[in-house]
Amino acid sequence: MKRLLLAACIGLAACAVSRAPRETATTLGSLEKKRVVVDRDAAVDSSRAAAIQAYRKFLDAAPRDRMRPEAMRRLGDLEIERARDGVAEGAGAREYRDAIRTYEDLLRAYPAYPGNDRVLYQLSHAYDQAGDLGRSLATLDRLVGQYPRSVYRDEAEFRRGELLFTLRRYAEAEQAYGVVIRKGSASAFYERALYMHGWSLFKQARLEEALPSFAAVLDRKLIGRDNGAALEDLPGLTRADRELTEDTFRVVSLSLINLQGADTVPKYFSTPPRRQYEFRVYQQLGELYLKQDRVADGAAVFNAFARRYPTHLQSPVLQSRAIQAYQQAGFTALALEAKKEFVGRYGVESEFHRINGELAYARVSPYVKTHIEELARHYHAVAQKGRKTEDYQEAARWYRAYVSSFPGDPHAPGLNFLLAESLFEDKRFATAAAEYERTAYDYPRHEKSADAGYAALLAYAQQEKQAKGDDLRVVRTRSVESALRFADANPGDARSAGVLTDAAEKLYANNDASSAAITARRVLALQPPAVPELRRTAWTVVAHVDFQQGAFDRSEKEYREALALTPRNSPTRAGLTDRLAASVYKQGEQARAAGQLRAAADHFLRVGTVAPNSPIRATAQYDAAAALIALKDWNAAAPVLEGFRRDYPGHPLQAEVPGKLAACYLESGQTLKAAGELEALSATGKDVALGRDSLWQAAGLYDKGGSERNAAAAYERYVRQYPRPLESAVEARYRLAEISRKEGRPQQRQAWSRELVEAEQKGGNERTDRTRYLGSLSALVMAEPLDEAYRDVRLVEPLKKNLKRKKDRLQQALQAYAIAADYGVSEAATTATYRTAELYNDFGKAMLDSQRPKRLSKDELEQYNVMLEEQAYPFEEKAIELHEINVRRVRSGIYDGWVKRSYTALGKLRPVRYAKAEKDEGVINALH
Numbered sequence: 026m027k028r029l030l031l032a033a034c035i036g037l038a039a040c041a042v043s044r045a046p047r048e049t050a051t052t053l054g055s056l057e058k059k060r061v062v063v064d065r066d067a068a069v070d071s072s073r074a075a076a077i078q079a080y081r082k083f084l085d086a087a088p089r090d091r092m093r094p095e096a097m098r099r100l101g102d103l104e105i106e107r108a109r110d111g112v113a114e115g116a117g118a119r120e121y122r123d124a125i126r127t128y129e130d131l132l133r134a135y136p137a138y139p140g141n142d143r144v145l146y147q148l149s150h151a152y153d154q155a156g157d158l159g160r161s162l163a164t165l166d167r168l169v170g171q172y173p174r175s176v177y178r179d180e181a182e183f184r185r186g187e188l189l190f191t192l193r194r195y196a197e198a199e200q201a202y203g204v205v206i207r208k209g210s211a212s213a214f215y216e217r218a219l220y221m222h223g224w225s226l227f228k229q230a231r232l233e234e235a236l237p238s239f240a241a242v243l244d245r246k247l248i249g250r251d252n253g254a255a256l257e258d259l260p261g262l263t264r265a266d267r268e269l270t271e272d273t274f275r276v277v278s279l280s281l282i283n284l285q286g287a288d289t290v291p292k293y294f295s296t297p298p299r300r301q302y303e304f305r306v307y308q309q310l311g312e313l314y315l316k317q318d319r320v321a322d323g324a325a326v327f328n329a330f331a332r333r334y335p336t337h338l339q340s341p342v343l344q345s346r347a348i349q350a351y352q353q354a355g356f357t358a359l360a361l362e363a364k365k366e367f368v369g370r371y372g373v374e375s376e377f378h379r380i381n382g383e384l385a386y387a388r389v390s391p392y393v394k395t396h397i398e399e400l401a402r403h404y405h406a407v408a409q410k411g412r413k414t415e416d417y418q419e420a421a422r423w424y425r426a427y428v429s430s431f432p433g434d435p436h437a438p439g440l441n442f443l444l445a446e447s448l449f450e451d452k453r454f455a456t457a458a459a460e461y462e463r464t465a466y467d468y469p470r471h472e473k474s475a476d477a478g479y480a481a482l483l484a485y486a487q488q489e490k491q492a493k494g495d496d497l498r499v500v501r502t503r504s505v506e507s508a509l510r511f512a513d514a515n516p517g518d519a520r521s522a523g524v525l526t527d528a529a530e531k532l533y534a535n536n537d538a539s540s541a542a543i544t545a546r547r548v549l550a551l552q553p554p555a556v557p558e559l560r561r562t563a564w565t566v567v568a569h570v571d572f573q574q575g576a577f578d579r580s581e582k583e584y585r586e587a588l589a590l591t592p593r594n595s596p597t598r599a600g601l602t603d604r605l606a607a608s609v610y611k612q613g614e615q616a617r618a619a620g621q622l623r624a625a626a627d628h629f630l631r632v633g634t635v636a637p638n639s640p641i642r643a644t645a646q647y648d649a650a651a652a653l654i655a656l657k658d659w660n661a662a663a664p665v666l667e668g669f670r671r672d673y674p675g676h677p678l679q680a681e682v683p684g685k686l687a688a689c690y691l692e693s694g695q696t697l698k699a700a701g702e703l704e705a706l707s708a709t710g711k712d713v714a715l716g717r718d719s720l721w722q723a724a725g726l727y728d729k730g731g732s733e734r735n736a737a738a739a740y741e742r743y744v745r746q747y748p749r750p751l752e753s754a755v756e757a758r759y760r761l762a763e764i765s766r767k768e769g770r771p772q773q774r775q776a777w778s779r780e781l782v783e784a785e786q787k788g789g790n791e792r793t794d795r796t797r798y799l800g801s802l803s804a805l806v807m808a809e810p811l812d813e814a815y816r817d818v819r820l821v822e823p824l825k826k827n828l829k830r831k832k833d834r835l836q837q838a839l840q841a842y843a844i845a846a847d848y849g850v851s852e853a854a855t856t857a858t859y860r861t862a863e864l865y866n867d868f869g870k871a872m873l874d875s876q877r878p879k880r881l882s883k884d885e886l887e888q889y890n891v892m893l894e895e896q897a898y899p900f901e902e903k904a905i906e907l908h909e910i911n912v913r914r915v916r917s918g919i920y921d922g923w924v925k926r927s928y929t930a931l932g933k934l935r936p937v938r939y940a941k942a943e944k945d946e947g948v949i950n951a952l953h
Contacts, residue, residue, distance in 0.1 A: 077103050094135040098144055101127040105147055108154065121155040124148075142172035146181065153188075162188040169204075179205055183214040186221055190228075199225035206238075216245060220273060232280040236293045239277045246270045247302040253339055274309040281310050286322065287329040304330055304339040311346065316790070320354040323347075328363070331370070336380045341371050341389045348396070361403065364396040373430045390431075397427045398440060405447050417451035438468040442477050449484055454491070458484035462507060466514065475518050478511040482536070486574055489539075501539065508536020542570040561590035565601065572608060577615060581608035581635075606636035610645050617652060626652040630665070643673040654685060659693040680709055684719070691726070697735075700726035704739060717747045721757075728760065737764045748784070751791035755781055759799045762806065775810065778803035782844070801845050801853030808841035812860065816867065820875030828875075835868055855911055855923035862907035862930065869900030905934050912939075 080100040087093060104124035128148040132141060145168040152161035165185045169178055186201035202225060205218035212218070223238030246269065250261050256270060281289050287307060294303045307330035314323030327347035331340040344367050351360035371377045371389050378386045401423035408416035424444035428437045445460035461481035465474050485504035492500045511518075548555055548563040555563070568583030584605040591598045613628030629649035633642050646669045653662035663686060670682050687702035700723045707720035724739035740757040748754050758781035765774035785792065785800035815834035820827055839861055846857035872893055881889060911927035914920075931939035 073103055073107055077107070094131055094138040095140075097127055097131040097134075098138075098140055101131065101144070101147060101151075105151060108151070121151045124151045125155065142168055142175035142177055145172070146175075146177040149181070149184070153184075158188055158192060162192070179208060179212045179214055183218055186218065186225070190221060190225060193228075195225045195228040199229070216242065216269075219245075220269065223273075224276065227276060227280060232284055233289075236277065236280055236289075239273050239280070240293050240299065242273045243270065243277075243302060244299065246273075247305070248298045249301070251302040251305070253304075274305065275313070277306065278310045278313040281306075282313065286310065287326045291333075304334075304337065304343065308339075308343060308346075311343070311350075315350055320350050320356065321359075324350045324359070324363070328366075335370055336377050338381065338385055341367070341377070341392055344370070345392050361400065364400055367396050368393055368400070368426070372426075394427065394431060394434065394436070397423055397430070398436065401427060401440065401443065405443060408447065409450065412450075414451055417447050417453075420447045421451075438464055438471040438477075439473055441468070442473045442480075445477065445480065445484075449480070449487075452487075454484045454487040458488065458503075458507070462510075466510065475511075475515045478507070478514055479518075481507050482511060482573075486538075490574075501537070504538075505536045508538075511536075538570050538573065542567055545570075557590045561587050564590065568604065568608075572604065572611075575611075575615070577608045577611040581605060581612070584608055602636045603639050603641065606632050606639035606641045606645070609635055610641055610648075613645065613648060613652075617648075622652045622656045625649075626656070643669065643676050644678070646672075647676075647678050650685065654688065657692065659689040663689040663693070680711060683709075684715075687719075696726050696730040697732055700724075700730065700732070700735070700739075717743070717753075720746070721753060724757065724760070728764075733764050733768065737761055740764075744780075749791070751784070751788040752793050752796050755785050755788075755796045755799050758784065759803065762803065771810075775807060778806040782807065797848050798850050798852075801848035801850040804841065804845035804848065805853055805856055808838060808845060808857070808860070811838040811841045812864070814838075815864065820871050822876055822878075824876060824878070831868070831871065835864060838864055851914070851919045852921065852923075855914060855919065855921055855927075858907050858911045859923040859927050859930075862904040862911070862927065865900045865907065866904035866930070866934070869897035869904070872897040872900070901934065905931065908934070 077100060080096050080103065083090075083096055084093060084100070090096075101124045104127060105121075108121040108124060125148060128144050128151065131138065131144055132148070135141070138144070145164050149161045149164035149168065152158075152164060162185060165181045165188070168175065168181050169185070172178070175181070182201050182204040186198045186205070189195070189198035189201055199222060202218040202222035205212050205214050206222055209215060219238050219241050223235040223242070226232070226235035226238065246262065246266055247259070250259055256262065256267050259267075262270065281287070287310065290303070290306050290310070294300075294306050307326050311323040311326035314320075314326060324347035327343040327350070330337070331344040331347075334340055344363065348360055348363045348367065351357075351363055369375070371393055373390075373393075377389065401420050404416050404420035404423065407413075408420055421444055424440050424447065427434075428441045428444065431437055441460060441464040445457050445464055448454075448457035448460060458481045461477045461484055465478035465481060468474070482504065485500060485507060488500045489497060489504065545563040545566040548559060549567070554560060564583050564587035568580045568587060571577075571583060572580035584601055588598065588601050588605065591601060609628055609632050613625045613632075616622070616625035616628055626649045629645040629652065632639065632645035636642065646665060650662045650665040650669065653659075653665060666682055666686050666689065669676070670679060670686075673679065683702040683706035687699045687706065690696075690699035690702060703719045703723035703726065707716040707723060709716065720739060720743050724736050724743055727733070727736035727739055740761045743757045744754055744761070758777050762774045762777035762781065765771070765777060781803040782800050785796045785803075788796060811834065815831065815838045818827055818831040818834060820831060842857040842861045842864075845853045846861075848854070875893070877886060877889060908927040908931045911924050912931065914924055928939065
């Protein structure tokens with residue numbers, strides 16, 4: 026019968042233990058040779074439970090059978106399998122204990138059993154799953170000690186390392202992982218062991234020793250497959266490989282930061298194979314610095330790689346990242362120098378271009394173009410502001426670098442035009458004229474061709490004002506040639522008529538402006554006077570010449586004369602009127618350029634008087650307002666802007682009116698009007714950043730102006746419309762909660778506080794010290810009603826029901842305060858700790874003060890009171906423990922009102938120990 030049971034157990038267990046690492050061949054072989062007689066009517070349940078029962082019956086029935094150790098091992102394996110299934114279904118702890126008991130019995134009874142290495146392996150697993158990590162580790166220690174050649178040795182050492190690491194025994198974990206590493210890549214655990222070996226050293230602050238292990242992991246993942254693409258696009262990397270690689274780079278970067286940063290990299294990553302991915306080490310290190318807001322350090326790392334390997338294909342990418350970091354941080358000077366270095370290193374004539382060829386350079390040239398253009402525009406803008414020759418020269422240098430390096434680029438004509446503009450503004454008119462003409466005529470036709478040709482004429486006109494004698498004649502000759510060239514190239518341009526219209530129109534057509542003006546004035550001097558039509562033409566030519574030369578006060582008078590001779594129904598009247606308006610407008614521009622802003626405003630406003638229907642009137646009115654704003658004459662500027670908005674509703678400049686009106690209102694103390702304009706500006710939707718900033722400022726002004734309802738509406742609109750950036754959205758919710766508090770709306774305050782905490786905790790990398798601070802305060806606000814709800818419950822009959830209600834509300838309040846404390850903000854942490862302690866203390870007191878059951882005898886009442894004291898004591902101890910946590914914060918320099926209250930509370934709870942501390946609070950205040 027014993028043999029029958031054993032055979033049945035073996036048959037039933039055959040698939041149940043299929044997941045076990047291996048079987049003992051000798052034992053199984055001997056079992057298979059056994060001859061077993063089975064009755065025809067005998068049936069054995071094929072389930073695992075039946076097999077376990079059968080093994081147990083066999084072990085009970087055959088205490089001395091030689092098959093007993095094998096049966097015990099199989100029984101343990103079956104119990105392990107059942108436990109695993111139980112865990113999947115939410116149970117299994119008891120089955121693991123059963124397996125542990127079976128394995129331990131086997132090891133005690135049969136210490137020489139050949140399969141004990143497997144038994145120890147399974148026993149360690151059972152301890153681990155049962156949550157007894159210490160015994161699991163001890164069992165693995167025994168396995169590797171007693172069975173150094175076991176097939177489980179590799180995995181056992183790795184699991185030892187994992188357990189030791191979990192237990193923070195990092196030095197021992199390092200040794201365990203080292204055993205696996207020494208076996209080499211033949212081990213299935215080699216790669217993870219390398220990674221964890223590095224972490225074990227890292228946790229011991231042995232950073233330089235950790236780096237080789239991490240580098241070995243990167244070698245396995247990247248050498249031979251790193252083509253410079255993003256990690257997610259590298260061939261052959263699984264998702265797990267990519268995550269391991271990213272985690273390894275992260276810890277490598279942390280290690281390098283704590284060593285010597287980029288200076289440490291060559292020691293570990295500059296070997297020929299590792300150079301395939303060395304750039305990533307610099308890249309990841311630099312990005313980590315940027316995440317830590319160490320912009321200069323991050324950019325230095327990117328630049329370090331570029332300087333070390335100037336011809337490497339990734340060097341321009343990393344150096345561009347450095348430039349981007351400088352720009353985002355507002356380090357303008359550093360960004361400029363970095364761009365200059367970039368252009369010098371990767372320009373058309375660079376070694377990078379020569380070595381890597383055209384295909385590689387095609388990826389770099391857009392960066393070179395962008396940086397040259399940005400440098401040119403930057404120095405041009407600086408020059409226009411400061412009017413310094415050296416700045417204009419620097420701008421011209423970079424414009425020339427662009428057009429000479431990329432002459433066929435579509436942007437070259439436009440930048441050549443700006444080169445000419447910078448020369449003109451620097452009063453280098455001869456050189457400017459040459460560049461204008463090159464822009465106008467040496468490139469295929471482009472949008473600036475006509476403007477450049479006309480600007481050349483203006484440059485020649487400026488030269489004429491300065492030239493004398495033979496030089497003047499040379500300039501005039503060149504000017505005439507350029508004018509004719511302009512007229513030929515731009516026959517349909519409106520300005521061609523202005524260039525060619527002269528007294529004898531032929532002279533003006535040849536662009537001999539001086540001769541044309543002399544001839545026209547001779548026409549005007551004729552006696553008897555010339556016919557009105559001719560005089561009108563003469564005055565028009567004279568006016569045009571003077572206008573072209575910038576004598577706008579004279580051209581205004583001459584256009585008035587021409588208009589006086591023009592019939593009211595003449596089609597030319599509108600043009601002359603516009604010219605008159607332009608003369609007045611240009612006088613405004615001149616006055617503005619000379620810094621005479623009051624005169625400029627007067628001229629701009631005069632346009633509406635001399636030519637009320639002129640299209641230029643709207644622009645003039647707007648410019649008048651701008652001049653008044655520059656004069657800080659806010660009260661005068663506001664009505665002009667209001668009139669502009671009223672009279673020209675469809676004008677393109679209308680979008681700028683709300684912002685300027687807001688400035689006027691704000692500067693003149695009309696806060697709420699300013700807020701209204703900013704709110705209107707935010708609703709335009711053309712510029713998201715402008716809209717966001719305007720709405721934020723509007724909400725703040727409403728708040729400042731005491732219009733809390735409008736402020737609340739603006740803040741709420743801000744939150745809904747601009748959930749990012751996180752810090753501003755969190756700040757807005759906090760203001761909404763505060764407004765609700767002031768208005769006595771506790772439910773709205775709770776709702777905004779709850780929304781703030783939810784948004785802040787989901788903020789990810791956008792979370793800041795400020796958002797965490799506001800989140801902690803809001804979490805405290807969320808805890809207040811829970812605290813009050815708890816205190817509202819009195820422990821009276823029915824006592825059981827009220828005790829449950831009070832406990833439930835206590836847990837809710839404790840959880841709420843825990844959320845506030847978890848933010849790590851000292852103010853919230855001390856508040857939450859104190860209030861949590863007081864909740865525990867109050868609960869203990871409530872139990873002691875609870876209503877006593879009726880009809881208790883004197884002895885029963887005495888026993889009941891003793892029981893209450895025993896149950897209340899742990900709550901008082903917990904309160905003391907939490908108050909002590911608070912007072913220990915004094916060592917870290919934290920001593921606020923809540924810490925002080927904890928001292929006071931401890932003085933009452935433990936007067937012998939803390940009464941003196943209360944007396945010493947003055948000393949503590951002095952120290953902190």
